[in-house]
Amino acid sequence: MMNLKEWIFTTDHKRVGVLYLIGSMLAFAVAGIMALLMRAELSTIGPTITANPTQYNVWLYTHGAVMILGFQIPALTGFFANYCIPLMIGAKDVAFPRVNALSVWLFYVGVILAVLTFFIPDPPDVMWTGYPPYSTITTGNTAMYSFTVLILGFASIIGGVNFLTTVAYMRAPGIKLNKLNIFVWCTLAAFVLQLIFVPVLGTAVTLISMDKYLGTNFFDPTKGGDVLTYQNLFWFYSHPAVYVIFLPFIGVVYEIIAAHARNMVFNYKMVVYGGVGGIVLLAGEVWVHHLYVSGMADWLRIGQMVTTLMISIPVGLMMIGLIGTLYKGSIAFNTPMLYALGVVFLFLIGGLTGIPLAVPSLTIGVSDTYYVVGHFHYVMAVAGTFAIFGGVYHWFPKMTGRMYNEFWGKLGFWITFVGVNIVFWIMMDIGVEGMPRRYYDYAHFPQFEGAHQWMTVGAAILAVGFAIAVLNWILGAINGEPAGDNPWGSPSLEWTTVSPPPHGNWPSPPSVAEDWHPYGFKKG
Amino acid sequence: MHDKIRRGAAGLAALLLAAPAWAAGAKSEPKVVDPARDWDHLWREVIVDITIIGVLFAIVTAWFIWQARRRPGNEVGASPRLSPASAVGWVVIPIFVFLSIDLYTAANGWVLWNTFRDVPANRLEIKLEAGMYSWDYTYPNGVRTQNQLVVPAGTPVVLRMTSRDTLHSHYIPDFRVKEDSMPGRITYLWFNPTKPGEHVVTCAEYCGVMHGYMAGRIIVKAPEEYAAWMKGEETSLAAASIPAVEPATATKPAKLAAKKT
Numbered sequence: 102m103m104n105l106k107e108w109i110f111t112t113d114h115k116r117v118g119v120l121y122l123i124g125s126m127l128a129f130a131v132a133g134i135m136a137l138l139m140r141a142e143l144s145t146i147g148p149t150i151t152a153n154p155t156q157y158n159v160w161l162y163t164h165g166a167v168m169i170l171g172f173q174i175p176a177l178t179g180f181f182a183n184y185c186i187p188l189m190i191g192a193k194d195v196a197f198p199r200v201n202a203l204s205v206w207l208f209y210v211g212v213i214l215a216v217l218t219f220f221i222p223d224p225p226d227v228m229w230t231g232y233p234p235y236s237t238i239t240t241g242n243t244a245m246y247s248f249t250v251l252i253l254g255f256a257s258i259i260g261g262v263n264f265l266t267t268v269a270y271m272r273a274p275g276i277k278l279n280k281l282n283i284f285v286w287c288t289l290a291a292f293v294l295q296l297i298f299v300p301v302l303g304t305a306v307t308l309i310s311m312d313k314y315l316g317t318n319f320f321d322p323t324k325g326g327d328v329l330t331y332q333n334l335f336w337f338y339s340h341p342a343v344y345v346i347f348l349p350f351i352g353v354v355y356e357i358i359a360a361h362a363r364n365m366v367f368n369y370k371m372v373v374y375g376g377v378g379g380i381v382l383l384a385g386e387v388w389v390h391h392l393y394v395s396g397m398a399d400w401l402r403i404g405q406m407v408t409t410l411m412i413s414i415p416v417g418l419m420m421i422g423l424i425g426t427l428y429k430g431s432i433a434f435n436t437p438m439l440y441a442l443g444v445v446f447l448f449l450i451g452g453l454t455g456i457p458l459a460v461p462s463l464t465i466g467v468s469d470t471y472y473v474v475g476h477f478h479y480v481m482a483v484a485g486t487f488a489i490f491g492g493v494y495h496w497f498p499k500m501t502g503r504m505y506n507e508f509w510g511k512l513g514f515w516i517t518f519v520g521v522n523i524v525f526w527i528m529m530d531i532g533v534e535g536m537p538r539r540y541y542d543y544a545h546f547p548q549f550e551g552a553h554q555w556m557t558v559g560a561a562i563l564a565v566g567f568a569i570a571v572l573n574w575i576l577g578a579i580n581g582e583p584a585g586d587n588p589w590g591s592p593s594l595e596w597t598t599v600s601p602p603p604h605g606n607w608p609s610p611p612s613v614a615e616d617w618h619p620y621g622f623k624k625g
Numbered sequence: 626m627h628d629k630i631r632r633g634a635a636g637l638a639a640l641l642l643a644a645p646a647w648a649a650g651a652k653s654e655p656k657v658v659d660p661a662r663d664w665d666h667l668w669r670e671v672i673v674d675i676t677i678i679g680v681l682f683a684i685v686t687a688w689f690i691w692q693a694r695r696r697p698g699n700e701v702g703a704s705p706r707l708s709p710a711s712a713v714g715w716v717v718i719p720i721f722v723f724l725s726i727d728l729y730t731a732a733n734g735w736v737l738w739n740t741f742r743d744v745p746a747n748r749l750e751i752k753l754e755a756g757m758y759s760w761d762y763t764y765p766n767g768v769r770t771q772n773q774l775v776v777p778a779g780t781p782v783v784l785r786m787t788s789r790d791t792l793h794s795h796y797i798p799d800f801r802v803k804e805d806s807m808p809g810r811i812t813y814l815w816f817n818p819t820k821p822g823e824h825v826v827t828c829a830e831y832c833g834v835m836h837g838y839m840a841g842r843i844i845v846k847a848p849e850e851y852a853a854w855m856k857g858e859e860t861s862l863a864a865a866s867i868p869a870v871e872p873a874t875a876t877k878p879a880k881l882a883a884k885k886t
C-alpha cells in the first residue's frame with residue numbers, strides 16, 4: 102500500500118483529484134447529516150430534537166454552505182476536473198502540478214474551518230447567504246463564514262488558472278478544439294466564470310466582516326451605507342455559481358450518456374457554442390432574479406425577467422443535445438447510466454419549475470418559500486449530486502482498476518431516486534401554499550405537519566440510497582472484480598491507458614488518428 | 626382562451642411599443658383589481674404550460690431510451706450525421722421556439738407586475754415598521770397596532786414598509802404577496818381584501834433567531850364593523866393621547882400627554 106505522506110505531498114493530478122473526492126464526500130456526509138437533523142426537527146410542530154432555534158439555524162447554515170462550497174463545487178471542479186481533464190486531452194499532468202497541490206490543501210483547510218463550526222462557542226448562524234444587517238449584529242461568528250468562503254474561493258481560483266493553461270497548452274498532438282470532450286468544454290467555462298466572479302463574492306464577505314469587527318459601515322444606512330449592496334454583490338457571484346455547478350455536472354452527464362449509449366454527441370457545435378457559450382454570456386446578467394422581492398428598482402426586476410427567461414435557450418439546447426445523443430443509441434442500463442438518466446428527468450422538473458421563478462410577479466407570491474427550496478434542490482442540488490454519483494461510478498473502473506457491484510449500484514440509485522422525489526416534490530407543493538423557508542418551527546401553519554412528516558420519511562429513504570452507493574465504492578475498491586482498461590468500450594482518451602493509470606498517465610505519449618473523436622464509437 | 630390571447634397580445638404590444646411610456650412612469654387608471662386573483666390565473670396558466678412541455682419531453686425521452694436499448698443487432702449507436710444546414714437548423718429553430726415562449730411569458734408577467742405595483746388611488750395607507758420580531762402598523766390617523774392589521778373589506782391597502790433592525794419580509798400567503806423591508810429604505814406592497822375574513826401574515830426573510838415565530842394576522846372586517854372598531858381605537862388612542870400625531874385628537878385633555886410612550 103502507498104503511504105500517507107506520498108498522498109499528502111502528491112503532485113499527481115489523479116491523486117490530487119482523489120483527495121478532492123475524499124474531502125468533498127466527507128463534506129457531503131457532514132452536510133447530509135445536517136439535512137437529516139433538520140428534517141427530524143421539522144417532523145413535528147414545536148421543539149422535536151432541539152429546543153433552541155439557533156441550533157437549527159446553525160445546521161441550516163452548515164448544510165447550505167458546505168453542500169455548495171465544500172461538496173458540489175470541489176467535487177465537480179476539483180475531483181472530476183483533476184482526474185479527467187489531463188487524461189481526456191492526453192496530457193501527462195496539469196500545467197502547474199505544485200499549484201494544484203496547493204489548491205487541494207487550501208480546500209482541506211476550508212473544509213476543516215467549516216467543520217470547526219461544531220466546536221466553537223458561537224457558530225455562524227447567518228445562512229449561506231450571510232445577508233446583513235443580521236450578519237453584522239448576530240452573536241454568531243460571522244468571521245468564520247467570511248474566512249471559509251475566502252479560502253475555498255481562492256482554492257478554486259488557482260485551480261481555474263491551472264486548468265485553463267493546461268487545456269490551452271498541453272493537449273496531445275491531433276486533439277483540436279473541436280475534439281475536446283464536452284466535459285472539458287463545460288469545465289473550462291465554469292472556471293472562466295469562477296475567475297470572473299469569485300472576487301466579487303470575496304469582496305462581499307470581506308465587507309460584512311469589516312462592518313462587524315472593524316466598525317466600517319458599508320451596509321449600515323444610518324451611517325451612509327446601503328443594505329442592498331451586499332445582496333447585489335453576493336448574487337453577482339452566486340448566480341453564476343449555479344452555472345459553475347451546472348456546467349461540469351451536465352458535462353459529466355454528457356460523458357456518461359455518450360459512453361453508455363455508445364453514440365456520437367448530437368450536434369456537438371450546438372452544444373459547445375450555443376449551450377456552453379450561451380450560458381457563459383448570460384450568466385452575469387440575471388442575478389436580480391434573486392432580488393425580486395428585495396426592494397430593487399422596478400426596471401431592473403423587469404429587465405432581468407427577460408434575461409432570466411432567455412437562459413432557457415442555452416439550457417434548452419444542452420437538453421436537446423442530451424436527448425439527441427440518446428436517439429438511435431445503444432443504451433446499456435449500467436449504474437452510471439441510471440444516474441445520468443435520472444439527472445435528465447430531475448433536471449427537467451427543476452428547470453421547468455424555474456420558469457415561474459423567472460417572472461417577478463409570480464415570484465412575489467412564492468419567493469422565500471419551500472417552493473424555491475424544492476425547485477433548487479431538483480435543478481442543482483439533487484441533479485448535481487446524481488451527476489456526481491453517476492460520474493464516480495462511471496470512472497470507478499478507471500480509478501481503481503476494479504468493478505463496483507451492479508446490483509447494489511442499481512438498488513442504491515432507485516432508493517435515492519424515490520426518496521428525493523418524495524422530499525422535494527412535497528416541498529414545492531407546500532411552498533405554493535405558503536410554507537416559508539428557514540423556519541425552525543411552523544406553529545402558525547399546522548396544516549403542513551403531515552407533509553413535513555412525509556418529507557422526513559423521504560429524507561431517511563434517500564439517505565439509505567446514498568449510503569449504499571458509498572459502501573459499494575469502498576467495497577468495490579477493496580475487492581471488486583478486475584475491470585480491464587476499457588469496460589465501457591469508449592474511444593475517449595482516458596480509456597486508452599491502463600487502469601489505474603500510472604504517474605504520467607501513459608507509458609509513451611498518446612497520439613490520435615486523423616479520424617479519431619472522443620465520441621466516435623465504432624462497430625466491432 | 627380568447628381572453629388569454631388578448632392578454633398575451635396586449636402584453637407583447639406593451640413590451641415592444643410602450644417601454645418608453647412605462648419607463649416614464651405612466652400609471653394605469655384606478656380600477657377595481659385583485660392582484661391575488663390575477664396571480665392565481667397566471668400561475669395556473671404557467672403551471673399548465675410547463676406541465677404539458679414537461680410531459681411531452683419526458684414521453685419523447687422515455688420513448689427514445691426504450692427504442693435505443695442495447696440488444697443483439699444494436700451494439701453501437703447510429704446517430705444520424707447532420708448536414709451543415711440541419712445542424713444550424715437545430716440551433717435556430719429551438720432558439721425561436723424558446724424565445725417566443727419566453728417573450729410570451731414575459732409579457733404576461735409584466736402585465737401582472739403592473740397590477741402588483743400600481744396602487745389604486747382609493748387606498749388605505751398604512752405605515753409598517755418591522756422589527757425583531759414584530760410587525761408594527763400605524764394608520765393614517767395615528768392608531769397603532771402590533772402583529773394585527775384590521776382593514777375594511779373592499780378598500781385596497783398599501784403598506785409603506787421599513788425595518789428598525791434586520792431584513793424582514795411581510796408575506797401574506799392568501800394575498801400572494803410579499804416584499805422585504807429593511808433599514809434605510811421604504812418599500813411597499815398592496816393587496817385588495819375583497820371580503821371579510823382572517824389571513825396569516827408570516828415573515829419570509831431570515832431575520833434572526835426567532836424568524837419562524839414572526840407571525841401576525843390581517844383581519845378584514847365589513848366596512849361598518851371596521852368603522853366601529855376604528856372609532857374604539859381612536860377613543861383609546863385619545864385616552865392614551867399622543868398629541869403630536871394627529872391634530873384632530875390633539876384637542877383632548879393635555880394632562881394625558883405626559884403618558885406618551
Ligand code: HEM
Pocket residue numbers: 133136137139140161162164165166168169173228229230474478481482483486524537538539540541560563
Ligand atoms: C440529499 C438530501 C438533502 C436533503 C434532505 C436536503 C434538505 C434540505 C432542507 C430541509 C433545507 C431547508 C430547510 C429550511 O429552509 O429550513 C435545505 C436547504 C438547502 N439545501 Fe438541502 N438537502 C439535501 C441536499 C442538498 C444538496 C446536495 C445541496 C447542494 C447544493 C443542498 C443545498 C441546500 C441549500 C443551498 C439550502 C438553502 C440553505 C439556506 O436556506 O440558507 N441540499 N436542504
Ligand SMILES: [Cu+2]
Pocket residue numbers: 339340341343387388390391
Ligand atoms: Cu440565480
Ligand SMILES: [Cu+2]
Pocket residue numbers: 792793794828829830831832833835836837839
Ligand atoms: Cu424573519
